Amino acid sequence: MADGSNVTMTGASRTGFPPRTARPRRRWGEPWLAAVAGAFTLAQLVLVRPDLGLGWDETVYVSQVSGHVPAAFFSAPRARGISLLAAPIASWSDSTALLRIYLAVLSGLGLYFALRVWRAHVMPRVLALAGALFASLWVTLFYGPQAMPNYWVAVGALACVGCFLRVRANTADRAAWWGVFAGAALMAWMRPMDAVYVALPLLALALRRPRLLAVLVAGLLAGAGEWVIEAYLSYGGLAQRISDASRIQGGLGWHLAVVDQLRSLGGRTLCRPCTGSVPNPVVTLWWFALPILAALGALTAVRARRALPVLLPLACAVTAAVPYLFLIGYAAPRFLLPAYALLALPVARGLAHLAGAPTRGSARTVAVSLVAACLAAQLAVQYVVLEHTLHSSAANRDDWSRTASALHTLGVRPPCLLSGYEAVPIAFYAGCGSAETGGHDSSITAAALARAAHRTTVAVLAQPGDRPPGYARTWSMEPAGVLHAYVAPFVRQGR
Numbered sequence: 280m281a282d283g284s285n286v287t288m289t290g291a292s293r294t295g296f297p298p299r300t301a302r303p304r305r306r307w308g309e310p311w312l313a314a315v316a317g318a319f320t321l322a323q324l325v326l327v328r329p330d331l332g333l334g335w336d337e338t339v340y341v342s343q344v345s346g347h348v349p350a351a352f353f354s355a356p357r358a359r360g361i362s363l364l365a366a367p368i369a370s371w372s373d374s375t376a377l378l379r380i381y382l383a384v385l386s387g388l389g390l391y392f393a394l395r396v397w398r399a400h401v402m403p404r405v406l407a408l409a410g411a412l413f414a415s416l417w418v419t420l421f422y423g424p425q426a427m428p429n430y431w432v433a434v435g436a437l438a439c440v441g442c443f444l445r446v447r448a449n450t451a452d453r454a455a456w457w458g459v460f461a462g463a464a465l466m467a468w469m470r471p472m473d474a475v476y477v478a479l480p481l482l483a484l485a486l487r488r489p490r491l492l493a494v495l496v497a498g499l500l501a502g503a504g505e506w507v508i509e510a511y512l513s514y515g516g517l518a519q520r521i522s523d524a525s526r527i528q529g530g531l532g533w534h535l536a537v538v539d540q541l542r543s544l545g546g547r548t549l550c551r552p553c554t555g556s557v558p559n560p561v562v563t564l565w566w567f568a569l570p571i572l573a574a575l576g577a578l579t580a581v582r583a584r585r586a587l588p589v590l591l592p593l594a595c596a597v598t599a600a601v602p603y604l605f606l607i608g609y610a611a612p613r614f615l616l617p618a619y620a621l622l623a624l625p626v627a628r629g630l631a632h633l634a635g636a637p638t639r640g641s642a643r644t645v646a647v648s649l650v651a652a653c654l655a656a657q658l659a660v661q662y663v664v665l666e667h668t669l670h671s672s673a674a675n676r677d678d679w680s681r682t683a684s685a686l687h688t689l690g691v692r693p694p695c696l697l698s699g700y701e702a703v704p705i706a707f708y709a710g711c712g713s714a715e716t717g718g719h720d721s722s723i724t725a726a727a728l729a730r731a732a733h734r735t736t737v738a739v740l741a742q743p744g745d746r747p748p749g750y751a752r753t754w755s756m757e758p759a760g761v762l763h764a765y766v767a768p769f770v771r772q773g774r
Contacts, residue, residue, distance in 0.1 A: 311403045311406070312398075318414070319387050319410075323379075324383050326669075328379075329375070330376050331375070331379065331672065332677070332680060333704070335703060336427060337425055337427060338351060339352075339703060340361050341369045347710065348712075351703050351713050352703075352714070355523035355527060356528060358468065358469060360465075361428040361431065364426075382423070387423075389431070390414060393437035394410045394437065396455070397624070402631075405627050408630065409623040409624045412630075415658055417661045417668060418613060418616060418619070419433075429613040429614065430613075432474065432616065432617045434465065435468075436595060436620060437621065439459055439462025442455040442458030442459045443455075443459050443484075443495070444591060446491055464502035465502060466502060472524070473617060477595050478495065479595075480595050482495065484591070532606065536605065536607055536608065538557065540614075541558070542554075542555060542558070542610065545562055546664045550610040551609035552609065562660060569619075573625040575632060576629035576632065580625070580628060592624045596617075599618045678760060682708075682709075682760035683708035683710075684760075686738060687709065689766055691764070693710040694712075694735055695711035696731060696736065696737045697711045697737075697739075698723075699748075700742055702739075714731075729750035733769060734769070738759075738766045741762065743762070754767055754768065
């Protein structure tokens, strides 16, 4: 058989893997990988556009390091890795466009280096296909230039698993040892719990290799160290922070969120509560094709006696996806980015097998044409969903910006404090601080907020028809964009 175990390799086999004795011909990587990473960066800048305002979660992360707005409340599940990644720009500039360009370039470089570590195990063109499959997903393009942690967990996962395989194959590969440590640290720096789920298969395989196990655990601890220390300083201890994080996420336990994730594939960045119909099958077809193609890639790798470079990322993808498919009661497509990045490798292997399996000219041409047509259709679907997502996201951000401008007109200007409906992002756009008396971002009591209204500029935001909290019922109500603002008397006196 063409990809059987007894194939003679001459430079590169049709299994999707380079020969066991092959060495990379270019020290700084293959041009195929550079082309994919460059196209990914360019697509972010052209399609997502740098002028897209910051989203809700982004305002929380960026405010932690911004020199222009007060830091928003930082809830228990969040980690400060993405804030520190954004700090080189956000700490001195309030330009969203500059931050987006910086993150787009950085995400392209991250993808390139994460793919590059796999060259010893996967043929360059198959590896480039894997990178292109992951990079062309609307969710990858949308979140690549955003100050959000999920894409970086995916990059860290790719690098960590690839370097783990390199260490197993060659313990003298010093760069791979550092790659295992750095990849694990990057994942844990961004989202500690996600890092643990991704690393579970690696930890299991490393049990008989104490040194490899120690490096992997050291990387996880190095990345999560700040999160653990902060748990004791600000959240009542590690157990309490984990408990609070679980509560904020709806209580970790058995929740079948598979259908919720399907609903989010149509461009819903957060599906909570996740109601409504599942998108058109054309939009979700690729999601059902993933496990089939990944299984095909795994099967052909097993037959080629090179199973681990496909089975290990597949296993890590499964453990990365489990909590977001079965343990939380809501969905966001970004949660599965690490799983998509890892699945791209066996999926690309499966596609390469489909395109290359036929041995006769006409049959091979048909197979290649069908695979190419399917990939082109997939690319078109992803572009349509991306445009829809951008349109709805931009509309939300424009509403926040208009509300912030209206508040400035009312005299609510820095230093100021906002509370109520969507106060967190609107406060960022207005240059104010935010504080909530209830909900996941609860950080102040009603009495303390009422007292603050006597010494600073305070406004409470509400949707039309909603009643204000008790302490604000005597405050004047003013229209502020699509919302109502209950403005403290201190503001009225100061105008």
